Amino acid sequence: MDDRTAPPIVGVIEQVAAQAPDRPALIHEDGAVGYGRLVAEARGLAAQFACAGLRPGDAVGVTLAEERAAIPVSLALLRLGCRQVALPPRDPAPVREDLATRLSLVAVVGTSPLDAVGGAAIVVPDLEAAAREGEGPAAPPSLAGDVVVGTSGTTGRPKLMLADQGQLVHQAATLAGYGTVFHRQVPFDSNYGKRLTLRSLVTGGTEVLGADLTPEGLAELCARHGVTRVHMPPQVAEALFAAGARIGATWPDATRIFTTGARIPQALRLGLQQRLGCGVHVQYGATEAGMVTIAGPEEHAAHPDTVGHVLPGVEVILVDEDGRPVPQGEEGLVRIRSAGAIDRYLDDPAATARHCIDGWYQPGDVGRFAPWGALLVAGRRDDMMTLGTIKILPAEIEAVAEGFPGLRDCAAFPVRAPALGDIPVLAVVGDAGFDAAGLLAHCRARLGLRAPRKVVAVDAIPRNAMGKVLRQQLAEMAR
Amino acid sequence: MSRDVAAMRALVVRAVLANPVTLFPDDATRARLEDPAADCTFEELGFDSLARMEFCIWMQLEAGIEIAEAALLDHPSVAALAAHLAGR
Numbered sequence: 319m320d321d322r323t324a325p326p327i328v329g330v331i332e333q334v335a336a337q338a339p340d341r342p343a344l345i346h347e348d349g350a351v352g353y354g355r356l357v358a359e360a361r362g363l364a365a366q367f368a369c370a371g372l373r374p375g376d377a378v379g380v381t382l383a384e385e386r387a388a389i390p391v392s393l394a395l396l397r398l399g400c401r402q403v404a405l406p407p408r409d410p411a412p413v414r415e416d417l418a419t420r421l422s423l424v425a426v427v428g429t430s431p432l433d434a435v436g437g438a439a440i441v442v443p444d445l446e447a448a449a450r451e452g453e454g455p456a457a458p459p460s461l462a463g464d465v466v467v468g469t470s471g472t473t474g475r476p477k478l479m480l481a482d483q484g485q486l487v488h489q490a491a492t493l494a495g496y497g498t499v500f501h502r503q504v505p506f507d508s509n510y511g512k513r514l515t516l517r518s519l520v521t522g523g524t525e526v527l528g529a530d531l532t533p534e535g536l537a538e539l540c541a542r543h544g545v546t547r548v549h550m551p552p553q554v555a556e557a558l559f560a561a562g563a564r565i566g567a568t569w570p571d572a573t574r575i576f577t578t579g580a581r582i583p584q585a586l587r588l589g590l591q592q593r594l595g596c597g598v599h600v601q602y603g604a605t606e607a608g609m610v611t612i613a614g615p616e617e618h619a620a621h622p623d624t625v626g627h628v629l630p631g632v633e634v635i636l637v638d639e640d641g642r643p644v645p646q647g648e649e650g651l652v653r654i655r656s657a658g659a660i661d662r663y664l665d666d667p668a669a670t671a672r673h674c675i676d677g678w679y680q681p682g683d684v685g686r687f688a689p690w691g692a693l694l695v696a697g698r699r700d701d702m703m704t705l706g707t708i709k710i711l712p713a714e715i716e717a718v719a720e721g722f723p724g725l726r727d728c729a730a731f732p733v734r735a736p737a738l739g740d741i742p743v744l745a746v747v748g749d750a751g752f753d754a755a756g757l758l759a760h761c762r763a764r765l766g767l768r769a770p771r772k773v774v775a776v777d778a779i780p781r782n783a784m785g786k787v788l789r790q791q792l793a794e795m796a797r
Numbered sequence: 798m799s800r801d802v803a804a805m806r807a808l809v810v811r812a813v814l815a816n817p818v819t820l821f822p823d824d825a826t827r828a829r830l831e832d833p834a835a836d837c838t839f840e841e842l843g844f845d846s847l848a849r850m851e852f853c854i855w856m857q858l859e860a861g862i863e864i865a866e867a868a869l870l871d872h873p874s875v876a877a878l879a880a881h882l883a884g885r
Binding site for chain 2: 705706733735736737738741743762767771772
């Protein structure tokens with residue numbers, strides 16, 4: 319499918335509704351929402367928003383805790399051709415205020431006048447009325463509606479970008495190939511969550527809603543509704559692994575787990591597969607580039623650190639610091655070209671110049687291709703430590719440390735010494751009586767000069783919402 | 798001042814013994830290392846460029862003392878380096 323000429327997202331969903339109005343689009347605790355009903359809600363809401371004065375091209379915030387309402391609201395805004403941005407209620411008011419001002423929001427769709435940040439008008443959606451009002455014919459949906467998404471950065475304020483409709487649902491068919499009854503432990507008002515829901519809807523899939531579930535609750539939900547694909551951040555995967563002994567018997571074998579991150583510890587992946595009896599798949603990609611690869615059990619069996627083969631329709635090349643392609647098999651900076659990739663950031667020419675180069679998106683990851691064609695990602699260029707002339711990536715240290723007896727979690731970070739460079743140090747969360755000296759020797763024996771020189775015990779590894787290690791914070795904690 | 802030198806000498810000896818790339822010193826060298834009145838050159842201890850780097854890393858991480866590899870060449874024995882570090 320060429321995404322530049324693809325029909326609007328809402329148009330595709332309306333085609334599904336025309337053919338199978340009763341097929342469940344969403345399943346929530348009170349029952350199922352068929353495609354016909356969802357489309358009617360989106361049409362009715364779009365009419366309500368138009369009455370409230372919203373016009374195509376307007377930038378509109380959404381502050382709704384209820385995903386059951388947030389999903390049709392999002393479709394309605396796409397339908398109208400508005401530019402939408404999630405202002406999650408869990409975000410502090412100043413953060414939402416800042417975004418509202420930065421994007422010149424004309425309105426916020428919310429439930430309380432307090433949601434109207436940055437001088438925007440408040441628009442309160444009425445879902446029941448919308449379902450009634452939206453039954454009749456409607457104007458064709460717009461292709462202009464887009465979504466402002468932000469990166470879950472590890473430093474500074476998030477970089478913003480626009481995802482058009484093609485980018486939002488890029489690789490939808492690929493994901494549907496892994497299962498069409500899906501659940502996510504990622505909120506809809508995150509970029510990742512919203513894209514998963516939209517991809518499911520344009521492929522006629524069924525989404526089972528449910529947030530903040532216990533491992534037992536998640537297993538029960540998947541079994542009850544026949545979920546074939548469940549997406550979760552690494553932290554939820556870890557919690558499932560920890561509960562694996564209790565829930566292993568109830569976890570359906572057909573419920574595949576999808577998680578994200580360039581490197582999920584092998585012990586976690588294998589342990590989850592063994593305890594739950596299901597496949598674990600790791601997606602590699604970026605908010606800016608969409609999905610790039612998916613590695614499942616077979617890919618991981620070939621190499622534990624692979625992120626898998628590059629998906630059809632996506633190109634990856636590896637270049638040196640000057641942008642020249644590196645010889646086959648050598649390490650280089652990852653560059654991605656895809657219809658799912660952005661070509662600029664919003665109001666950030668410096669970041670655009672750094673990451674969007676000659677039609678490629680360069681996330682700053684360092685990788686190489688295995689002889690059999692799979693991509694291996696070693697870590698982030700910005701995380702690379704230079705000790706004298708020795709280049710060290712935190713991920714290689716963490717890979718060696720993981721699995722050491724009593725080690726629960728770890729992350730490598732640099733202590734900067736002017737005369738020496740970056741001294742690699744390993745922060746660990748260990749069981750009582752953890753053998754730090756033993757771990758140092760273990761790393762030294764395997765990594766030589768690239769080994770950590772010190773192990774510091776911490777209560778927890780600081781991470782952002784997507785599970786990325788906040789290394790700067792670690793360095794400050796260790797000071 | 799002299800007490801500082803003695804404390805610094807003891808610290809330098811700890812850094813020498815913790816060095817991960819040199820061989821553990823033989824008994825006679827070890828005795829000299831631990832005798833505050835004796836001295837021992839880094840060359841005798843088998844220090845090469847890598848050992849000097851590891852020494853500096855240990856001083857930075859464990860004692861918070863910033864030191865460049867060149868200091869071990871300019872002050873090439875345990876006592877000389879201790880005197881230098883105590884005096885700076």
